[in-house]
Amino acid sequence: MRIGILAFERVQLLDVAGPADVFAEAARQLADPQAYSVEVIGTQAGVLRSSCGLGLAVDATFSTHPGGLDTLLVAGSPRIEAVEADAQLHDWLRAQAGSVRRIGSVCNGAFVLAGAGLLDGRRAATHWNAVARLAARHPRANVEPDAIYVKDGNLYTSAGVSAGMDLALAMVEEDHGRELALGVARELVMFLKRPGGQSQFSAYLAAQTAARSNIRQVQDHVLAHLDADLSVPRLAAHAGMSERNFARVFRAETGMTPAEFVEQARIDEARRLMQGSALPLKRLAANIGYANTDAFRRAFLRRLGVGPSEYRTQWGEAARRPPAASSPA
Template identity: 40%
Template structure:
């Protein structure tokens, strides 16, 4: 079988982990089955070495301007140098040219700005690292920016949130190219706990850094995390905070960019996901513990947030945990 050709576009101040996450994950295929492999090439403007954000220097394998199609997958890395890269008309022009000759086009993290500058995201839904989502949306209004998922596919164009989400996107490519068994073997080789679906949220309410120092909001969010099975209606939370429901909603919108109701739903579904992955509790018990009225209401909320039924999530989590154990 001819190797699937992957061209990774790098530039100065690119994020090394974006590049390495894709290339290392894809390269694992040949170690598992020598008959299958990706042909991996790092292409840079002029073929010059690039200094990554960390200060480490990478040598290129190809001159971007001289790369010809066809290309299996074109990947534009992200990094702090994305703004300069998006303003580099020569680099953007060659990305646009190669995209026309590629089966798949992808960006990692802030590399989405390069695809946007090339017009490749116009009219498409796309994601980037949550810290840069507003910047991307403001600079390219023709792009439908969604900062929530870890990666998005729109046609043959893929955008990822960057850093470790590049691993999830790479595993999805392996699954598409060589099947789910190979993706699971690579996941095991990479010692990653779970091959996350693209619509997994970038941040959990439990792992995100505190979004505000506002005392009232912090008091309420702390109560939510500790009392998921309690009455967490906006009215009940407002009584706890000794403010009106309208004022509490204003505070949440101002400091958390969401309503109290939305925050509660996300907290509950995030906790449910953790219980499904780490316990054998029946779905109905998980629903009750996390404050859902029924297993069906959990299923609806879970499908909306993660794109999977609770039972499907539990199966994927158990299978991946078994494959990575020991």
């Protein structure tokens, strides 16, 4: 199937190359070069200069492209404002939206789709640093601030930069099943599902921000021992600090209390487990350190605004997996 990626001057190169490599690796593992054929569609002909300075050859421009795409993705850019208001481009995107099976964006390429009216009344994701701006400029879009990628009907949008690879991998799984997607993820040294689930802001990322080594060690300890006693007295002892000083330094280093970090880490793991298994909630809660399911439900609802059962219905493996792992129509 033909995959088009819309690019332009100062495009973020990984927004194009990342998904392209996922699709190419899937085609290689299928032993079918035509399983996925990626085309770079430019706003102008020739070689585009990416945001990192490398050149990107264009296969066709949007005004000369013959059509017939299965999937169209709009890449992002640190200078997305240069194309987000292009009326001719918007007309073309609206026409494509009516003919392709899937249309979507990587990173702040969502602004281009929004400018064409394609996000109106739809759920969408973008780079965390652009969420507020997208929501303010396009209030009819339902912007989800903490998602790696979002599927709403035939509209697929992803968070920043490398999340475009997560989106492409999800499309491969949708088209050909989990086994191929897992094979691609292994070959490209990716997670089939990131630690922390579908969140841009997981405890696994937060654990990289502390400057003091003893605070990072505590965070690593938490992530590795979610079913243990992770009270402030125990964590302070692990850090070799008094409880009061530990709590003060931890908050100064991470922007959250130790209890908030522990809860975030446990709920991140719960999300990951619910997306990849049918583990009963009682057993799942025990595995991540909750004494009972009521405490787990309260924490899950407090952190995400939705209960674990509802979350599993939306994001669980059964909900995300196609009925059968077969070739696309």
